[in-house]
Amino acid sequence: MAMCSGMGAMLKRRHLGRHLRRLRLDSGMTVNAILRAKIMGKSKLYAIESGKQPDLSWPEIQELARLYGAPEDLTAELVRMARESLEPGWWEPFSTIMVKDFALLLELEQASDRIFIYASELVPGWFQEREYMENIDGITSEAIELRELRQVKFWERDPGPEIIVVINEAVLRRGMTPGQLERLRLDAERPNVDIRVLPFGAGLHASMDSSYMIMDFPDGDDPDVVYLEARDGCRYEEAPATVAHFRRTFSVTRQPATSLEE
Template identity: 30%
Template sequence: MPPSPTAIRRRVGYRLRELRNRVGMTTIEAAAVIGGSDAKISRLERGLTPLRPGDVLLLLDCYGGIERDERDLLVQLAGDSGRRGWWQAYELPEWFNLYIGLESAASSISNFETLLIPGLLQTADYTRALVRQAQPTATAERVDRIVDARLKRQGRLTGDDPIRLRAVVGEAALHCVVGTPDVMRAQFAQLARLSESPNIELRLVPFSSPAYAPYGRPVVILDFPEPSDPGLVYFDHLGKGVYVEEEAHIATHRQAFEMLVGGALSTEDSARLFADRG
């Protein structure tokens, strides 16, 4: 799968931030160069909006300090940043398109789910039953599109350069029935199989864990390849995506996630439990 436009935007954006910081310019000063606002510069540097090659060229000429080859490459990448991602063909909500773009650009994902199996680990039947329960008026075609999109996202878990996934599942997900008992058994059997993947760390956190109550909120933490990229935290709340991008707050969520990992069963015990239910 080629680099996503979101991955391109983050790569160029964080390089622009490095260059701006190196010359000591503020976002307000940089915004004046392209006739925009400091909010626009912030969004460009965080990879949240397509880049205009002309804007990138003006900023690079202002910042200076890079070789011509890199300058030309960054301008070329800016032109590629506006192309459609594969996920946009599935007609998903725009707020979720942004998340999938970020997920596709990530190098690792940390995910805690309280009631459901994480999307990247769901079987097709589990996803289909979940969508039908959540959207009872959806057409069969609409349900199939959502299922197909989710299965395509799971392609990041395999291949030559698979993403690293750390998934912690709350005990409630064992008892929250999605679909039929056969669907649930097949889902648990898949979790047991996926537990053997070297790039997947899968744990179950029991109700008895001291970390369950204080940190028991679904959360996704995305990390990206660029060393200077602090990552971000994502919540799916009431039909929209909520992002945490302040580094101090991200650090707090990372600490909470590690508390959940520390209070969870080992990967071996978790795999055995899933296998017993499969």
């Protein structure tokens, strides 16, 4: 079992749920047999296996693991994950201003080892400088503080993930400040970052619908994810066919993109 050090609470719950589901299936234990053991109800079991149970009880996790015949060292690791999943994330003080399910992105981006981004309207959050943030209509000082802290958490990763970015030319033509342009140039010089611009001359391109992010993970237990954001919440797509569709779309979109200097 892969160790989960450095992961946030949500990712730990997702890992824990997948391991428990695998243990249940491998053991041949039926859901009815688990219900007869009176450890928990069906809805809670499924919530845990899907990583959506926020208030995990480590004694229940221990009972489940032992019921499935898990070795003691694996049981201890699952219990540890359950305990740690109850710890608050660094972003908790900002939870009231974040769109629904945004916290999961803050954890996923800490675990991903390769990230593809298409930005249609705004400079991606990791690359924004303060004056640019302040010019975004409706942004609050608390939201700026969250963005800056998010950047600190992200860029302190060592080693950092490979980041491949395509920015629509419109991003550079709307609200761009000299400081922001310089920030993009400096970030583009990072060895793990590639930033390209999709020119207007590319015409009606494959990514016109929206911005998106594709995150790859080194651990086989973590499926690759497509992230989409809207005003009222976030969407995460893990179906292999959907992820493959966005990969093809990004690849086609990136072909006519040029460097920042061009």
